[in-house]
Amino acid sequence: MSGVVIAGGSVAGVYTARALRRHGYAGRVRVVEAEAELPYDKPPLSKTSLAQDPRVPLLTESEVADLGIELLLGRRVTELSTAASTVTLDNAAELQYDELVIATGAAARPAPWSCPGVHVLRSLADARGLRADLAAARHLLVIGAGFIGAEVASLARSTGIAVTLVDEAAVPMARVVGAALGERLAELHRMNSVDTRFGVRVNSLARHDNRLHAELSDGSVVEADTAVVGIGARLDLDWLEFAGLPVGNGVECDEYGRAKGFDKIHAVGDIAGWYQPRLGRAARIEHWTNAVEQADHVAQNIARPDNRVPYDPVPYVWSDQYDWRIQLIGTRDLDHSPHIIEQADPFRLAAVWRDDLDRVTGGMTVNWPQASVRLRQGISRGVPASEVGAQLIGASK
Ligand SMILES: Cc1cc2nc3c(=O)[nH]c(=O)nc-3n(C[C@H](O)[C@H](O)[C@H](O)COP(=O)(O)OP(=O)(O)OC[C@H]3O[C@@H](n4cnc5c(N)ncnc54)[C@H](O)[C@@H]3O)c2cc1C
Known part of the structure; x- marks a missing residue:
C-alpha cells in the first residue's frame, strides 16, 4: 500500500x-x-x-x-x-x-524592486530577515495596506518605528469591508501615527546613501531604512x-x-x-x-x-492591528451597507450584512469575539439578520 x-x-x-x-x-x-x-x-x-x-x-x-x-x-x-x-x-x-x-x-507576490532592505513576508526566513532589519530601523516603508501590510505597520509602531504606508487604493480595505468600514480601518492607522499615502503608486524604489528612496505617483519622495512589500500572493x-x-x-x-x-x-x-x-x-x-x-x-x-462529507464553509479570518482584533465572517455584499452596532467604552463593533431575504450573510467585528461566533453560527444556520442583530444589540447594552 x-x-x-x-x-x-x-x-x-x-x-x-x-x-x-x-x-x-x-x-x-x-x-x-x-x-x-x-x-x-x-x-x-x-x-x-x-x-x-x-x-x-x-x-x-x-x-x-x-x-x-x-x-x-x-x-x-x-x-x-x-x-x-x-x-x-x-x-x-x-x-x-x-x-x-x-x-x-x-508564495508572496515578489516585490517589483530588488534592492537590499526590501522584504516580502511569507516564510519564517522572510520574517527573521525583516526583523533583523527592523532592529536597526527608524523608518519603515510598507507598500500595500492589506492584512499583512497593516499588521507589519502595527508591529513596527509598537516599538516606535516611524511608518509610511502606501497603497494605490484611496481606501485600501474598502475592497474587503466597503467604504465606510474601510475608512475606519484607514483611520486606525492614522490614530497610531502612521503616515498614510493612499491613492498613490510607488513609481520607483532604490537604495542610495544607505537609505531607500521611494518616488510616489503624486511626486513625493519617501525615505526609509527598510521596506515591506505586501501586494498579495501567487x-x-x-x-x-x-x-x-x-x-x-x-x-x-x-x-x-x-x-x-x-x-x-x-x-x-x-x-x-x-x-x-x-x-x-x-x-x-x-x-x-x-x-x-x-x-x-x-x-x-x-x-x-x-x-464522504462536503465542505460548505462560512469563511473566517482574523487580523490583529494595534489594539484591534478584527474578525471577518462570511461574504459581504459591498453594494449594500451593513447594519453597524457599536459600543464606545470599551470600544467594540459588529457590522452585519444581510441578503434580500433578511438572512445574515457576512459580518465584521472589532474586539468582539462573541459577536463573531454568533455571526458565524447565524450564517451557517440561516438565522434572520434581524434576530442576530437583536441579539448583538441586547449584548451591547
Ligand atoms: C505573515 C502571514 C500572516 C497571516 N495571518 C493570518 C491571519 O491572521 N489569519 C488568517 O486567517 N490567515 C492568515 N494568514 C494566511 C494563512 O497563514 C494561510 O491561509 C495558510 O498558511 C495556508 O496554508 P497552506 O498550507 O495552504 O499554504 P502555505 O502556508 O503557503 O504552505 C504551503 C507549504 O507548501 C510548501 N510547498 C510549496 N510548493 C511545494 C512543492 N512543490 N513541494 C513541496 N512543498 C511545497 C511551502 O514551502 C509551504 O510550506 C497569514 C499568512 C501569512 C504569510
Whole structure:
C-alpha cells in the first residue's frame, strides 16, 4: 500500500496528516515539504512582538513519531503523473501514492524592486530577515495596506518605528469591508501615527546613501531604512497544469476537495479552489481556518470514503492591528451597507450584512469575539439578520 502523499507541509498539509490519523487512517502518510525547517505556523510571523522569535511550531519531532508519519523536509515536488499515480521530487525520487493531497499553498507576490532592505513576508526566513532589519530601523516603508501590510505597520509602531504606508487604493480595505468600514480601518492607522499615502503608486524604489528612496505617483519622495512589500500572493500551478489537473483560480475541486475528474487527488488550503454549495460557485480562500477545516474534510473523506462529507464553509479570518482584533465572517455584499452596532467604552463593533431575504450573510467585528461566533453560527444556520442583530444589540447594552 503506497498510502497518502501530501505535497506541502505547512498549515494545510500538517493538519491533513494529523486529521488522517484522527479519522482512523492507518496507511502510510508521507509529507513532502520544500522548506528544510520543521513546519511552523504563519499568522505569528506578522503578529509576534519584535522582541521575540516568531517561530511557532506546527509539529514537533515527537508528534511526527507518535503520528507515525514520514516528513520529507527540504524536498520539492516537481512533477505529477496521474497515469502512474506518482510524484517526482527535486532529487529525482519517485513516490507512489494511493491518494495525493496537494497542499502547496501560495508564495508572496515578489516585490517589483530588488534592492537590499526590501522584504516580502511569507516564510519564517522572510520574517527573521525583516526583523533583523527592523532592529536597526527608524523608518519603515510598507507598500500595500492589506492584512499583512497593516499588521507589519502595527508591529513596527509598537516599538516606535516611524511608518509610511502606501497603497494605490484611496481606501485600501474598502475592497474587503466597503467604504465606510474601510475608512475606519484607514483611520486606525492614522490614530497610531502612521503616515498614510493612499491613492498613490510607488513609481520607483532604490537604495542610495544607505537609505531607500521611494518616488510616489503624486511626486513625493519617501525615505526609509527598510521596506515591506505586501501586494498579495501567487500560486505555482504550472506543474499541476502540466499534469493535466484542472487549474484556474487554484486547483479546481468539487465540494469534497477532489480535483475535478481525479478521484484520488485532493487539494487543500490556499492552493485549492473548492466548489462551495452555499455560494453556488467555486472559491479559493487564503485564510488559516479554511486550510484547517478543508484539511479535516479531505482527511475524513480519504479515511472513510463511504461516508464522504462536503465542505460548505462560512469563511473566517482574523487580523490583529494595534489594539484591534478584527474578525471577518462570511461574504459581504459591498453594494449594500451593513447594519453597524457599536459600543464606545470599551470600544467594540459588529457590522452585519444581510441578503434580500433578511438572512445574515457576512459580518465584521472589532474586539468582539462573541459577536463573531454568533455571526458565524447565524450564517451557517440561516438565522434572520434581524434576530442576530437583536441579539448583538441586547449584548451591547
Ligand atoms: C505573515 C502571514 C500572516 C497571516 N495571518 C493570518 C491571519 O491572521 N489569519 C488568517 O486567517 N490567515 C492568515 N494568514 C494566511 C494563512 O497563514 C494561510 O491561509 C495558510 O498558511 C495556508 O496554508 P497552506 O498550507 O495552504 O499554504 P502555505 O502556508 O503557503 O504552505 C504551503 C507549504 O507548501 C510548501 N510547498 C510549496 N510548493 C511545494 C512543492 N512543490 N513541494 C513541496 N512543498 C511545497 C511551502 O514551502 C509551504 O510550506 C497569514 C499568512 C501569512 C504569510
